[in-house]
Amino acid sequence: MPESQRKLLENSNLNDDSALLNFSKRILSKVTQSVPTDIALAESADDAMFATAVFLVADKNLGMISVWSPTFALQLLDIIEQYQEEIVTVLKTGQWSRQGLNYLPAPKSSEQSYKLQRLNLQDPLAWKELWSKLTLISSWDTESAERWAKDLQERMANVAFEGKGLWATEGVVTLPFADRFPLSYQSHFYEFILQDTEQVVPAWQLKAGDIVSPVITTGSGLIRYVIDDELEVVDFNQSIPCFRFLGRKMTVDLVGEKLDHSVAVKVLAEFKQEDYLPISILGIEHCNKKKPHYIRVC
Numbered sequence: 001m002p003e004s005q006r007k008l009l010e011n012s013n014l015n016d017d018s019a020l021l022n023f024s025k026r027i028l029s030k031v032t033q034s035v036p037t038d039i040a041l042a043e044s045a046d047d048a049m050f051a052t053a054v055f056l057v058a059d060k061n062l063g064m065i066s067v068w069s070p071t072f073a074l075q076l077l078d079i080i081e082q083y084q085e086e087i088v089t090v091l092k093t094g095q096w097s098r099q100g101l102n103y104l105p106a107p108k109s110s111e112q113s114y115k116l117q118r119l120n121l122q123d124p125l126a127w128k129e130l131w132s133k134l135t136l137i138s139s140w141d142t143e144s145a146e147r148w149a150k151d152l153q154e155r156m157a158n159v160a161f162e163g164k165g166l167w168a169t170e171g172v173v174t175l176p177f178a179d180r181f182p183l184s185y186q187s188h189f190y191e192f193i194l195q196d197t198e199q200v201v202p203a204w205q206l207k208a209g210d211i212v213s214p215v216i217t218t219g220s221g222l223i224r225y226v227i228d229d230e231l232e233v234v235d236f237n238q239s240i241p242c243f244r245f246l247g248r249k250m251t252v253d254l255v256g257e258k259l260d261h262s263v264a265v266k267v268l269a270e271f272k273q274e275d276y277l278p279i280s281i282l283g284i285e286h287c288n289k290k291k292p293h294y295i296r297v298c
Contacts, residue, residue: 068140183241
């Protein structure tokens, strides 16, 4: 979240996905999550990330890490390494070392602080010592996330990894199964918008090679809700279509060019070199010397 927007956050408009759940499920969610949602109210993004890392380290029963992007998990591991001694102090004292987090009760764990203090976090096996019950890491691992997912697996080499299917707050589309991503056909009613004709078809009319966007009708009351992602039908598990995630349909439009995710990935792939790797394309809108343009970030 941009820093300029953080001050607008209040408890009344905190974007908490658990608010979509019923009361009993919200309670279950609260008691099974390591990190409280109030972290989003921290004064800065750096403070929020630091607090997230502290709460994760404090949880000796952590059994699963689930993130959308593997880069987010890698960033959290970097923070734990970089601020190892500071996190140890917070867990020993139960007091935050940063004023921007004083609104939030700090976790305290002498056991976890001792574990963290003696570990060499450069060793991929150290993370399993820190979280002895950690058995699974789940994140995206296709398209632009593929390289970073491999880095995450290497970073935590003795913890099982599973790539995510396509999920949204509103519903699930695919699930990982037997190294493929079949449609979660018993979760909702599914239709698909064909990219080439914009025709809407049911799942049983899909063919291998179709590029589509999902449309879901759910038991919770959503009717024909469009998920702005692009998927490719790669094959079938019996009669159930299996998909490959291509990217978001949302576009960037500086000067009418409509640059979308898939185009950006193809452009970046053309500039891979042995000594560096482009990871993003940054749009520069206001520039005195040039018209709006893009730069590669490496």
